[in-house]
Amino acid sequence: MWPEQVEGAAVPCGCFWAILLLALTVFLLAGFLHMDVGLLVPPLGGQDEGPPVTNVMFLKTHKTASSTVLNTLFRFAETHNLAVALPAGGRFYLGYSWLFLARYVEGVEQGSPERRFSIMCDHLRLNRREVQKVMPSDTYFSILRNPVFQLQSSFIYYKGYVPAFRGVASLEDFLASSRTYYNPSLGLRHAYEGYVRARLADVEPRFQLGLIAEHFDESTVLPRRLLRWRLDDVHLDRTFWARLRAELGPRRLRSEERRRERPRGLAALCLQDGTPKGKSQVTDRRLRPCQSGRADILGYNLRPGLDNQTLHMCQRMVMPELQYVARLYTLQFPDKPPKNVHVLEAWRDGAGDSV
Numbered sequence: 172m173w174p175e176q177v178e179g180a181a182v183p184c185g186c187f188w189a190i191l192l193l194a195l196t197v198f199l200l201a202g203f204l205h206m207d208v209g210l211l212v213p214p215l216g217g218q219d220e221g222p223p224v225t226n227v228m229f230l231k232t233h234k235t236a237s238s239t240v241l242n243t244l245f246r247f248a249e250t251h252n253l254a255v256a257l258p259a260g261g262r263f264y265l266g267y268s269w270l271f272l273a274r275y276v277e278g279v280e281q282g283s284p285e286r287r288f289s290i291m292c293d294h295l296r297l298n299r300r301e302v303q304k305v306m307p308s309d310t311y312f313s314i315l316r317n318p319v320f321q322l323q324s325s326f327i328y329y330k331g332y333v334p335a336f337r338g339v340a341s342l343e344d345f346l347a348s349s350r351t352y353y354n355p356s357l358g359l360r361h362a363y364e365g366y367v368r369a370r371l372a373d374v375e376p377r378f379q380l381g382l383i384a385e386h387f388d389e390s391t392v393l394p395r396r397l398l399r400w401r402l403d404d405v406h407l408d409r410t411f412w413a414r415l416r417a418e419l420g421p422r423r424l425r426s427e428e429r430r431r432e433r434p435r436g437l438a439a440l441c442l443q444d445g446t447p448k449g450k451s452q453v454t455d456r457r458l459r460p461c462q463s464g465r466a467d468i469l470g471y472n473l474r475p476g477l478d479n480q481t482l483h484m485c486q487r488m489v490m491p492e493l494q495y496v497a498r499l500y501t502l503q504f505p506d507k508p509p510k511n512v513h514v515l516e517a518w519r520d521g522a523g524d525s526v
């Protein structure tokens with residue numbers, strides 16, 4: 172309501188213009204001095220407001236920093252006590268490498284009443300109709316990486332057990348004569364352009380966001396805004412700030428800068444010396460990432476002497492993917508036999524069945 176409309180409380184006209192002038196001067200000065208104008212005005216509304224989005228489907232892709240995203244989603248699910256769509260029984264993936272079926276999720280029985288989950292993020296081959304049977308259709312996102320780096324990473328990681336890579340000495344040899352080692356009738360037989368375009372047209376409208384691994388640090392701000400998560404729910408690191416300066420401008424950057432002290436503090440609080448460790452150096456077996464191929468998948472040692480509450484928080488920050496799947500499974504299904512992470516390692520060494 173304007174001042175003149177308030178009965179018995181009219182503001183003299185000259186005074187009104189003086190207030191207006193003063194306000195304008197403050198705003199101009201604030202802009203000039205790069206002050207946070209957001210502190211001076213009430214929020215105008217936007218993605219940061221409202222309760223966090225809790226129905227999230229993250230399509231996990233191979234060798235794209237996707238397990239880092241997965242750890243964030245798992246922590247979010249655990250903190251907010253959300254139901255995660257976890258692989259049934261002793262398995263660790265949602266049917267991969269078969270096309271996803273709803274019954275691959277623990278607790279979903281064929282022909283039984285509908286069962287819905289909040290978070291889905293384990294490896295699967297997307298089969299949208301089956302996903303929709305167990306996931307509400309709120310927010311879908313995924314992550315991609317420069318395919319050259321992704322191929323290099325995959326070659327090292329899958330060298331021992333993917334048939335196409337098994338018989339070849341190096342990635343260079345594979346690329347020089349890929350048809351010798353890779354039989355397209357075993358996969359990608361539909362990968363002609365028209366088919367790929369049709370699949371993209373089917374999938375694209377469903378995904379609200381695609382992250383890019385090469386810009387991982389900037390990317391973390393996008394899901395945080397899209398999902399309206401608090402800083403506690405994500406992890407940001409230092410390269411983020413340099414790259415984001417250009418994107419956000421001084422006002423928003425200042426407000427993001429105020430948030431950055433926490434992850435730095437967290438690393439100092441939790442980690443023994445801040446540097447990731449090779450497989451033989453991770454002392455706590457529960458925090459040792461599952462190894463594969465020629466890659467040395469790095470992990471972390473926690474600082475000794477942490478109190479119980481801090482230890483619990485820090486363990487969750489550095490917990491590798493498979494251990495976290497097993498942990499959530501036990502929390503969600505305490506009556507079922509726990510998952511055995513080491514079965515997967517045995518299978519990767521050529522000793523077991525599909526997982």
Ligand SMILES: Nc1ncnc2c1ncn2[C@@H]1O[C@H](COP(=O)(O)OS(=O)(=O)O)[C@@H](OP(=O)(O)O)[C@H]1O
Binds near residue numbers: 233325387466
């Ligand atoms: N934060 C961040 N930023 C950029 N890159 C990162 C990040 N976290 C993991 N990585 C790199 O991602 C590769 C592992 O990807 P995934 O976690 O998707 O692997 S997996 O498919 O779950 O096994 C692996 O790549 P390579 O080192 O090239 O093999 C990791 O180094």
